[in-house]
Amino acid sequence: MASIRNSKVRVLLVGYRKFSELINAVVHEFEDQAEVTIVESVANGNTDYRSLVALHEPDVVASAGSNAAYLSATLSVPVISQPVSDADIVEALEKAQRIARNVHLFYYQAANAEPPRLLESLQGMVKFDFTPHGYTTSGQASESFQLAMAEERPGVIVGPSYTCHMAEQAGLPAILVYSRSSARDLLRAAIEAGNAYRGQTSAEPDKSRDEFVIRSPSMERLAKLAAIYARGDGAVLIQGESGTGKEHIAKEIHRLSDYQEGPLVALNCGSIPNDLFESELFGYVEGAFTSSRRGGRIGLIERANGGVLYLDEVGEMPASQQVKLLRVLQEKRVRPVGSNREIPLNFKLLSATNRDLGAAVAQGRFRDDLYYRLNVFSLQMPPLRERVEDVKAIAQYYLQRYARQYQVAIDAVSVYAGVAQHFANYHWPGNVRELQNFIERLVVNQAAQSQDPNAAPLEQVLPELFAPVSRASTSPASLREQETDAILEAMSRFNGDKNKVAQALGISTTTLWRRLRVIENSSGESSHSFSSGTTSG
Known part of the structure; x- marks a missing residue:
């Protein structure tokens, strides 16, 4: 099933809150050129960004500092980094010295790179205490911040959004080092890179994106059901083990639905703390609480208006959150925190879980009234071990995809033949995602063998296949x-x-x-x- 692509560049922006607020302040200037999805996160190994990219299908990812460096090394789509000019640093320091005379500047410094020359000049020019801290990873930034706190509590922090967040958590004032001008430069560069990537992928359509590869009769039937359920506004509950492809089905339903022109807004129901639930989902108005930002914040549910709201891991939602979500779904209206107005809602609701929600209802762990709201239509994703016809097709698709990514010349048929019997006997507890991981390892090992004939044998590359299960x-x-x-x-x-x-x-x-x-x-x-x-x- 081919994806429909509109004329706007899809930008996925990854950064902490102050950074996303800065982008939000200027993104309206580019609304005719780009669709920008913002994910507030520090990029590291604890987050599966490839799944995030598979869900949102961006043409380009935008981030800053160590976030951008990590994502650039992790993702196959282009990653654009937020620029920091000398003028940005000077302007931020000028603001900071009005707050306190003891200023600590945090800045990203690529490995083996020299510190910005400006810093050496500033040391002798400024008339306040000025301490710079260079870092390469978010872990180093956190360590430097803790050491600064232990040695001499800073008066004010200047730096990227992650260090600003740490400062606010410690009760310190913080100034973001990026300016609106550099934010505009970031979006312009992202749009240019995204357009170039779109041109490249349209010329080579099989080079970019994850495809939902199916060959088995059970998945063919499920795909046909999903196409039917996509029509109208009936809610769809997608159940299945982790890694079976529930997010792919959600994207296909969105693509085939009456809401395809609207956004697909994904929410991980197991990751939002209780004290942030209402402000994240419902949004808030300016002044709603002490730390609320200027202009307020649009909630995730309102962002889904006119599109599709995808509730991932809905079975992990605590009871206190279930009742709040149910009220919104019943009334089809949402009231931002601190507001006296209600916003009418019109979106298609999709939800996914690896739990047996029917059993959870029977055991009193999930509200029956919410369950019936979610379960107008139901799709049961079969595990990979029950659709063996898909294993070969998926494996060969990813063999070709990773061969291009790692620039390795391989014979996909012969490589698969070498593992086919092992794959047939394997139980696939991680399902399609595990198969994808296995294929990537195989391709990387092929690349290593081209350099060293004594590279690791299959038993070391895929020990899972040889362990007693x-x-x-x-x-x-x-x-x-x-x-x-x-x-x-x-x-x-x-x-x-x-x-x-x-x-x-x-x-x-x-x-x-x-x-x-x-x-x-x-x-x-x-x-x-x-x-x-x-x-x-």
Whole structure:
């Protein structure tokens, strides 16, 4: 199924709150050229940004500093970094010295790069205490900030959005180092790069984007049902194990729906703290609470107006949040925090879960009235082990895709033939995402073999295929029980190394930590049994 592409460049912007606020202040100037989706995050190994890119299908990603460096090394789409001019630094420092005489400047410095020459000049020019801190990763920025706090509490912080956030958390005033002028430069550069990328991918349409590859009769039937359910405004509940492709089905429903011209707004229901739930989903007006930003904030639900709201991991939503969401869905109106006006809503509702929500309702863990709102139509995603016809098709698609990405000349047919029997015997606890990870490793190993004939054998590249695996029970167990079995088996197989477990299962380490806490609470396992494993990032 080919995606419909409009004339605007799709920009995915990743950054912390002050950065996103700056972009929001100027983005309206480019609304005829670009659709900008903002994700507030610090880019690191705990977030699956490739899945985020697969969901939003951007033509270009925009970020700043260490965020941009990390994303550029991680993603296959172009990544544009926020520029910082000497004028930006001088202007920010000038604002800061009005607040306090003890100013600490944080700035991104690429590995092995020299500090900006301006800093050396400023040391002898300014008439206030000025301490610069260069960093390459967000971890180094955090460490430098903590050391500065321990040695001499700064009067004011100047820096990118992440250090500004740390300052605000510590009760310190903070000045963002970026200006509106540089924000405009970022968007112009992103639009130019996005247009170039679109031209490249339209000339080579199989080079860019993840495709929903299906060959099995069960998935063909499901795709036809999804096309039918896309019509009208009936809510669709998508159920299936982690990594089965629920987000792909959500994108196809959006593409085929009456709401295709509107946005697809995704919300991870397991990641929003209770104290931020209303402000994130419903938005707020200026002055609604102490830390509210100037001009207020549009909530995620209002952003979905005229489009599709996708509630991912809806089964993880606490009861207190369920009742607030239900009220909005019933009334089809939302009132921002601190506002006396209600906003009428018109969007198509999609939700996804790897839980058996029917069982959760029966056990009193999920509201039955919310369940019936979500479950007008239902799609059950079969696990990869039950649709073996898809394994070969998906594997060959990603073999070709990663061969282009890593510039490796391979014979996809012969490479697959070398693993076909192992794949046929494997249980695929991480489903399609795990298969994708396996193929990427295979291609990278092929690249290594072109340089070194003694590169790692298959047993080292894909040890999961050779480890003894206790297959999930064939009795009618719940999705949650199947997932728990897969997680516990992987934790044992990798000796508690959470990075390796998350990679094998095709989930982020954040999701893995959340699943382990649920397993601990339900099984009575000691926290030490899970927390002693290694992780990084």
